[in-house]
Amino acid sequence: MTLNAADEAFATRLSTLVPQDGLRPPEARYAQDPRGRREGQVGVLALPRDVHQVSTLVKAAAEARVPVLPYGGGTGLVGGQVAWDGPAPLVISLERMSAIRGVYPTENVLVAEAGAVLADVQAAAEAEDRLFPLSLAAEGSCRIGGNLSTNAGGVNVLRYGNARDLCLGLEAVLPNGEIWNGLTRLRKDNTGYDLRNLLVGAEGTLGIITAAALKLSPVPVGQGTAMIVVPSAAAALDLLAVARAIVGDGVSAFELIHRQGLEFLTEVLPDVRQPFAEPPEWCVLIELGLGAGLDPAQMLEQLFEQAAEQGLALDGVIAQSQAQRQELWTVREHIPEANRLIGSIASHDISVPISLIPDFVEEAGKRIAAKGEFRVNAFGHAGDGNLHYNIFPPKGQSRDAFKPMAGDLTRIVHDLVHQMGGSISAEHGIGRLKAADLERYGDPTKLAAMRAIKAALDPLGIMNPGAVLRA
Amino acid sequence: MTLNAADEAFATRLSTLVPQDGLRPPEARYAQDPRGRREGQVGVLALPRDVHQVSTLVKAAAEARVPVLPYGGGTGLVGGQVAWDGPAPLVISLERMSAIRGVYPTENVLVAEAGAVLADVQAAAEAEDRLFPLSLAAEGSCRIGGNLSTNAGGVNVLRYGNARDLCLGLEAVLPNGEIWNGLTRLRKDNTGYDLRNLLVGAEGTLGIITAAALKLSPVPVGQGTAMIVVPSAAAALDLLAVARAIVGDGVSAFELIHRQGLEFLTEVLPDVRQPFAEPPEWCVLIELGLGAGLDPAQMLEQLFEQAAEQGLALDGVIAQSQAQRQELWTVREHIPEANRLIGSIASHDISVPISLIPDFVEEAGKRIAAKGEFRVNAFGHAGDGNLHYNIFPPKGQSRDAFKPMAGDLTRIVHDLVHQMGGSISAEHGIGRLKAADLERYGDPTKLAAMRAIKAALDPLGIMNPGAVLRA
Structure with a gap:
């Protein structure tokens, strides 16, 4: 499928669909790799304020066959957020969706929007005498949506698990622009396939996480x-x-x-x-x-x-x-x-x-x-x-x-x-940097299943193309 | 897609592919619902001894467009293992694949075949002074493959999570008969989509789990x-x-x-x-x-x-x-x-x-x-x-x-x-009993995504048809 760059005409089209202040000209910082390997591209930069705007943006991108790059804190180490190949994408930064929607101490649950900075999530839990245990070097600037999309690890995985293990429910926009309201606060829910864990760790290639229900723990005495x-x-x-x-x-x-x-x-x-x-x-x-x-x-x-x-x-x-x-x-x-x-x-x-x-x-x-x-x-x-x-x-x-x-x-x-039966990416993900290595070392049956799932959920191939799976 | 019953001709075909003692005439107990609601059907009964035989069986079923019913301990409460509609299936019981392949106390990992009875898994962990915390009423007869396929819960979820949370890796046969070697013993592995959690809780509709690497815990003092x-x-x-x-x-x-x-x-x-x-x-x-x-x-x-x-x-x-x-x-x-x-x-x-x-x-x-x-x-x-x-x-x-x-x-x-934002199936799954309720209460975007995934991985619709998603 040939994709088109997010150009001025596309920007004009978007400006009829979302509020003016939700669009900005490309900004260099959204194109930077934190380890300075390669420069990425930004066609149009969008900063939605709610899930409906994200849905509108993705639907427009699907219609125009424009690639979409979901953007969190920009701290990823494998180039998942740096579009260094293909046509210039619509970058959707979640930074304005940073609210803590609720803390439920009795339930040990916190609901945060994807753009919430990890340290702010930790602090909101602490304010209710609870622990959100995900902790890693970039916690002052990485955002929870990115942490989930990359299934971030860090120093407390031993006891509390990685980001995947700390997530109970998601709200997300799928590649067709439809909103999935999966933001449950349930500890147990066996109603169908585990779409949550499919989006967690998919590095934005199967949809955009817009909010998450997160598991809290008691603060150790x-x-x-x-x-x-x-x-x-x-x-x-x-x-x-x-x-x-x-x-x-x-x-x-x-x-x-x-x-x-x-x-x-x-x-x-x-x-x-x-x-x-x-x-x-x-x-x-x-x-x-x-x-x-x-x-x-x-x-x-x-x-x-x-x-x-x-x-x-x-x-x-x-x-x-x-x-x-x-x-x-x-x-x-x-x-x-x-x-x-x-x-x-x-x-x-x-x-x-x-x-x-x-x-x-x-x-x-x-x-x-x-x-x-x-x-x-x-x-x-x-x-x-x-x-x-x-x-x-x-x-x-x-x-x-x-x-x-x-x-x-x-x-x-x-x-x-x-x-040795190990993993070439324990906690950073595949991004663009390790996509070739995934092909080399990945199980062929799993790779084929991944491609089938990608084609099923994103038939146009607009979601973060080039990350995880190469074209 | 029209499916064909697993009839005598199909049994004859299978007998050329797998050892004779791996096939048996239909037996009534494989057709019984533990709550006695409805009787199921068994066309041909297969009892493979290894993952290659499972692969052979599934490939033959795909070729003949015969439905496949994976069978664990038969203790499920929602009819996921009881084919009470559609053509009589090939029932693949995992009971002969019941080995504990290894226990790794340093790693807190145990590798079991899908047919291992839950109580035997618990005992194998205990023998190495470790705890496998999954515990439920049927533990004396349910099998770990079924526990994973239904994401079983039980009394220790509060602390240790459900079956999903206790699984590190899987070996499985996908609907096309291909073997996925995903039996890693890794605590952290961010290499692509989470196929493991997609199979866990899919109730045998996306493939057959044949073995699992399971997480152990220290025994509380x-x-x-x-x-x-x-x-x-x-x-x-x-x-x-x-x-x-x-x-x-x-x-x-x-x-x-x-x-x-x-x-x-x-x-x-x-x-x-x-x-x-x-x-x-x-x-x-x-x-x-x-x-x-x-x-x-x-x-x-x-x-x-x-x-x-x-x-x-x-x-x-x-x-x-x-x-x-x-x-x-x-x-x-x-x-x-x-x-x-x-x-x-x-x-x-x-x-x-x-x-x-x-x-x-x-x-x-x-x-x-x-x-x-x-x-x-x-x-x-x-x-x-x-x-x-x-x-x-x-x-x-x-x-x-x-x-x-x-x-x-x-x-x-x-x-x-x-x-109230709750779940109509907390720990038992959807099976056949709740498939209509899933349609009624499920999020439409999620349901559409589930159907797309099912069609992508099982285009012939042979894997446990009628369970979870109705035709």
Whole structure:
């Protein structure tokens, strides 16, 4: 199906259908990739105020065969929101639909419009003494519609699940412009196919999420945080098992940190205070969230003692105050920024079955080393089997000289992940950046089913063309 | 599309494709509805031993335009497994594919074939000191493939989610006979559309689940159970909030029980020992599952005291032993059997937003009473907003005289549920029994999308025709 660019004539047509202030000339910031890889295109920019305007816009785009790019906070890392090929799209930004429509503390439910910034959703829950547990680096600017469309992960997946697991219902506009009123606040609803989860993670290729009913949790009465030095990546997993034997699913975060990440901090962000004089080869940041009657610091001490006895803990710091907790998290949260300042040759968002993490780290390290001298920073959500595996040039050298090798390095990493039954996109999605890799590694039956579903729901192919599935 | 019955010629054709012992003449038990509503049909019965045989069978059915009925434990309550209309199908029973393929304690994952009985899955997890939390009345005979296909609920949804939430990956045969190898053990995998959740809850209309990777949890260190008398259904919800404020998500079950259910027990199952001399109007069964360092009985006492102070608890029994815990659960678990012995005129599996449960109970009671004298037993998973709302004749009268009113009564209940933003099928699914109601109450945009997806994945319409979506 040939699509047409969202040109001036189309803009004129739209101006007869939606309020004048809902349309704007293309703005450069909607065309930017946060990692600066490639520039996208914006034909017409629309900023609807309600679901009916979104419906009107999509119907007009369908009629004119114009591609539609749903736009949230623009923080996606795989180019799902950057139209770097095909005709210039109608960009529909949800930013004006940012209301919290309601909070229902008795039900542990919050209903937010798609344009609500994640941090605002968290704050609205907190105001009612509830927790919205989705938490990730971009939470100050990413929007909940984008979080759902990409099935965002983050640091609390271990305990609370990813964005998909936190969504009870959706309001959305399908590719034909029809509105789906699926904004239920129900915990149980077995009435037909799971359209909700089909839209969640579809990265805007099957419709536009306009609002969501979200699951809240009780705020843990006590939280405790520790950083524990472990002798190996394998020991980290054993430590997690010990922690779970003690506090059940009270472990809310379990982040693996490699020496390389700490050395990067020392190199480019020396103001970040580090807990250990010598950066250890491996350490983990563990957080507990517990109910009443338990002292998290005491539980962490018990954990540390038990782990030390079993040779799973070599050293450790247990936060004794809110300030110390924050300090430990600051270390973890600044690693991506340090990576950015150092400049990676190739970065990967992978997962493997949790028990294979140690094997993966060892084998990937070997295969990368066979290609030359590199620095590798493997870190992330070990409790979910999800590592960010980033490859950097040797100290003092610029990445530019190594960039031609990026494709080969990625192939080595992704081949190994695939071989281990893992995923080449654990939490960032496919977007445009990984569409070719999805074809390479994806199950053929699943890919065929995906294409059939796409053709069934979006026969004109107008919704975010080029993302997830290539033409 | 006209379909053909699975006749002798088709059986002969199949006998050239799969081993002889994999085919059997139609057997009556595969045609029975557990509630005895209607008899189904079995054309040919196949009992494959592996996914390749399932694939072969489905391909042959597609070629011959023969309907396929996937068969698990046969315990479904909405006729999804009973072909009571259309040509006689090829029934594919998964009972011989019942292996536990692996347990991965470090990963908290278990891989089971679709025919594994739920209780066997639970036991395999327990053998590795892990919990597979899905638990429901039929667990001794239902099979995990059916649990997933119907997105089964049960008593632990409050804490652990329904079957959908416990599934990480699937192996399945799609309607074209192709095998989808989606049996990942990954906690995070954002590689394309969520085919897993599309098959989960599709009740066998989009393919046949042949195996699943399932999520395990730590076994709670301590469990405590209490039955608490509350002054009203509204007070029950407040009690749940108090419990959560104390133990966070340590509340693993929260079941509402009405006086009518206890009176039924007295009437038809007098051997079931009841905790209260006089059956209270409302009581709740609450179960806590806690980590180390907490005494569940003590937490329940604290809860009871706090609730009593706020007027939310009038009386209560806290189990002091495993035997007493079992006794309290026995009361809850025998209510469905008592219902069956009394004989309902109409039964409903509904959910509403949790905070609306008291309004629903009151308003539904009024509307039913306006139709005549009935006994109503409303009970179930209040923490999930899910009630089983069953209507019975007055004491001493047979239901037969009232059966002609069943449709009207159901309409009254479902109309109210719909009006309150609820679901006419919370945990049992649509099957054949509720397909017309799905058309009546379902969102038109969602229904159209469902039909498009069905046509895309099953263009011949061979997979469980008549279930979920009517022709």
